[in-house]
Amino acid sequence: xxxxxxxxxxxxxxxxxxxxxxxxxxxxxxxxxxxxxxxxxxxxxxxxxxxxxxxxxxxxxxxxxxxxxxxxxxxxxxxxxxxxxxxxxxxxxxxxxxxxxxxxxxxxxxxxxxxxxxxxxxxxxxxxxxxxxxxxxxxxxxxxxxxxxxxxxxxxxxx
Numbered sequence: 001x002x003x004x005x006x007x008x009x010x011x012x013x014x015x016x017x018x019x020x021x022x023x024x025x026x027x028x029x030x031x032x033x034x035x036x037x038x039x040x041x042x043x044x045x046x047x048x049x050x051x052x053x054x055x056x057x058x059x060x061x062x063x064x065x066x067x068x069x070x071x072x073x074x075x076x077x078x079x080x081x082x083x084x085x086x087x088x089x090x091x092x093x094x095x096x097x098x099x100x101x102x103x104x105x106x107x108x109x110x111x112x113x114x115x116x117x118x119x120x121x122x123x124x125x126x127x128x129x130x131x132x133x134x135x136x137x138x139x140x141x142x143x144x145x146x147x148x149x150x151x152x153x154x155x156x157x158x159x
Contacts, residue, residue, distance in 0.1 A: 001094045003084055004058075004072040005030045011057040011073040014050065023047040025061045029071060036125040043069055049087050060087050068094070077101045080108020 007029045019025075025047050031040035045063025052058075056073035063069065068088055078084065078099040085091050097115075099105060109115040134149050144150030 001068045001070070001084075001088065001091075001096070002098045003070040003078050004076045004100070005069060006072050006075045007032060008073045011059060011071055014047075014059050014071075015057045019047050019050040019059055021048055021050065023050075025059075025063070029069075036123040038123075045069075053086070058087060066093075075100070077104050078108075079104045080112075081114050082108075 009032065010027055010029045013027075023046070026042070026044045028040035028042045031037045043061060043063050045061045045067075047059060048062045048068065049060040050058065058073075059071040061069045061071065070084065070087055078101055081091050081097065097109075099109075110118055134143060142150075
């Protein structure tokens, strides 16, 4: 399961077409947010669910060998697996779940024992939400003046 790929153009197109469960799906999705998103990827499969919720249009696509892709209009941080059950009722049937979340997933996937193994990955390029803040293209800030990248002078406060 891949939850989620944000693609406002794809979800708008599917919503306008009246996408519903059982419809064939053949689109290039993703790769539009920033450089780190990579190129769009063509997915061919079948829509298993589609609808409005939480201020956006969602589409679930089953493809390949029992894979599911959840498309969202906007970027989403999946914080716990059971929030996806409305879209994918058989949430526990997947051997692997790929989610995009920096740290918010820990309680919902790790602390409760849902995930047997967690692999953390990050693209080489700087990206929205990166932990490597020194890799972003700052234009109006001198990083040398800020911890932990420089050696800023801290003002001491007296009591």
